[in-house]
Amino acid sequence: DQQVKQNSPSLSVQEGRISILNCDYTNSMxxxxxxxKKYPAEGPTFLISISSIxxxxxxxxxxxxxxxxxxxxxxxxxxxxxxxxxxxxxAARGYQGAQxxxxxxxxxxxxxx
Amino acid sequence: GAGVSxxxxxKVTEKGKDVELRCDPISGHTAxxxxxxxxxxxxxxxxxxxxxxAPDKSGLPxxxxxxxxxxxxxxxxxxxxxxxEDSAVYLCASSLDPKNIQYFGAGxxxxxx
Numbered sequence: 032d033q034q035v036k037q038n039s040p041s042l043s044v045q046e047g048r049i050s051i052l053n054c055d056y057t058n059s060m061x062x063x064x065x066x067x068k069k070y071p072a073e074g075p076t077f078l079i080s081i082s083s084i085x086x087x088x089x090x091x092x093x094x095x096x097x098x099x100x101x102x103x104x105x106x107x108x109x110x111x112x113x114x115x116x117x118x119x120x121x122a123a124r125g126y127q128g129a130q131x132x133x134x135x136x137x138x139x140x141x142x143x144x
Numbered sequence: 145g146a147g148v149s150x151x152x153x154x155k156v157t158e159k160g161k162d163v164e165l166r167c168d169p170i171s172g173h174t175a176x177x178x179x180x181x182x183x184x185x186x187x188x189x190x191x192x193x194x195x196x197x198a199p200d201k202s203g204l205p206x207x208x209x210x211x212x213x214x215x216x217x218x219x220x221x222x223x224x225x226x227x228x229e230d231s232a233v234y235l236c237a238s239s240l241d242p243k244n245i246q247y248f249g250a251g252x253x254x255x256x257x
Contacts, residue, residue, distance in 0.1 A: 072250065073250050074237075074249050075187070122187075130243075131177065131192055131202075131203070132187070134179075135186050136186040
């Protein structure tokens with residue numbers, strides 16, 4: 032069963048506009064959520080995270096929102112830049128005290144000039 | 145080294161052969177993880193090490209897969225009698241401790257012909 036889902040395989044956004052990437056999860060025991068960014072032929076790079084006790088975390092152009100009642104989180108990038116073009120993975124941790132990350136399938140973000 | 149190092153970066157093997165994949169974590173990181181990413185999929189957890197012990201091996205897909213970690217540092221993932229479905233990118237990550245952010249290497253792309 033897919034415990035973390037990213038339902039949009041791809042997203043295209045104009046440079047300078049806001050990019051919104053979405054992620055849904057099914058397990059309420061997850062206590063920590065992360066976003067990773069991946070360029071081709073490179074490993075995933077940590078971007079931003081949020082604890083389940085918070086509903087928002089902001090770092091520069093990146094903001095992550097968590098809606099626990101809806102089991103939904105989103106990543107906002109504003110303003111979007113060409114260098115943001117990459118695959119973004121949502122990940123969750125903490126089910127049954129586990130340290131492993133459970134990843135979504137990823138969303139390919141393309142920023143158009 | 146500055147980051148997580150994996151070798152080889154690419155490995156092509158024939159079905160039925162054994163392969164060994166190596167991971168050098170960030171110096172001082174006690175936790176080490178192996179994941180794999182099959183084509184078009186998200187990252188799938190394989191095994192987690194804390195020091196030289198593996199408290200969570202739940203993601204290893206079959207008994208053909210094994211891993212060890214020595215000296216609390218380098219880890220080797222071994223796949224015996226490789227099958228075509230083993231073709232994937234194998235990613236290693238390390239973290240300072242299990243509660244901290246996981247940092248990924250660039251991965252080993254395994255192709256089984």
